[in-house]
Amino acid sequence: MAPWLLFDILFTHALFNPNFATIYNNLFSPLLPLEYNIAWPTTPNPERSRLFLQFLIGLQLMTLNLIYTGSPRQQIRHCLAAIFLSGAALAVIGGLMKLTGSREFLWLIELREPAAYATFFYKNHWAYFALLAAGCGMALFHNTYAKEKHSGHLPEKSIGIALLILVILISIPLAEARGASLVAIPLMIAFILSITRPLHKHGTKLALSITLCLLILTGLGLYQVAKPQIIRAQQRSHSQIEAAKHGNFHDVKRLALYRDCWSMFRDRPYWGWGIGSFIHIHPIYAGPEFYEINAAYPIAYEFTHNDYLQALAEMGLVGSLLLLSPFVCLLIGSHKKAKWLNKISPWLLSATCAVMIAASFDMALAAPAIAMGTLLIGASSVSYALQAKQHK
Secondary structure, eight states: OHHHHHHHHHHHHGGGSBSEEESSSSTTOOEEEOOOOTTSOOBSOHHHHHHHHHHHHHHHHHHHHHHHTTOOHHHHHHHHHHHHHHHHHHHHHHHHHHHHTOOEETTTEEOOOTTOBTTBSSHHHHHHHHHHHHHHHHHHHHHHHHHHTTSSSOOHHHHHHHHHHHHHHHHHHHTTOHHHHHHHHHHHHHHHHHHHGGGGSTTOHHHHHHHHHHHHHHHHHHHHHHHHHHHHHHHHHHHHHHHHHTTOTTSOHHHHHHHHHHHHHHHSTTTOSOTTOHHHHHHHHOOGGGOOTTOSSOOOOSOOSOHHHHHHHHHHHHHHHHHHHHHHHHHHHHTTTSOOOSSSHHHHHHHHHHHHHHTTTSOTTTSHHHHHHHHHHHHHHHHHHHHHHHTO
């Protein structure tokens, strides 16, 4: 993992090569330019960058540990079950909070953020956790059904898992998370098709037909419950699309953030401005959309809502390649050593890919819990496939 080691060394050096000094000890402080070595990585806030760097190093070590220590497959399944059941419980609790208009978790603990969902303080963060939890559930469904289909009785465990998956997935549009709703559609379609495939086999038609009927009826019922939130999200998307067509980025600030972030990257394409630096550097590049009337300073944004574009602006092309290339190498290197066509890995990998696709138009991986969860599920997928090959 030489690229990760080099990345860690270079961006640790950046902590001692600051390009700006903050006047006040907060994220919104004006900056004083400093002399620095432009040939090496840098940062405007060494303390903030140090925290982000420590987190990235932790993610690297977690990934290597999950893949190379080889947790037993049963232990992986138990971990997936814990994530799935937690997700199902939070989906129900959060759904009740949304439908009743309550801001109190379990009607005991007040959540001040109106966009919260269950224990998540932001609806989009919940939605990406729900995607990962649903992926865990889909994997467990196929693993459980493979054991139940020849039992001679109704596969009640599989039916229960399928219904909980539907509850988790419907919570995504209920939370009005539009991006996550889009990437969840192909995952749900793939899951339904995977259920219908065995219908032609003798002896399974009744059980699977009952499962599909329950899924359809439950889905229609849950859709009616979430319909107001879905309509509201559609109306919001339509108004933003119309504003973007007319070049009105005041109502679609995300596109303006993309534009400004790209300008940041073009000015420092190799090493970027420093890990976690977007909130400090963006005000220098902020367009008129970010200034209130008669305001001297723009509104500060901490994230671009495009994780890959923000990585380029903060770590540059070289830093981004050093950070991401080992993941690609791990997948390529494990391809021939792993048995990917098992009951677990494809669904975990699909959920991981869904979140990573969403990161191209949202801040999916900017949330530490979601970044950890995505790597946990992705690395577990690889680890399970490697062990499936060894114990085939």
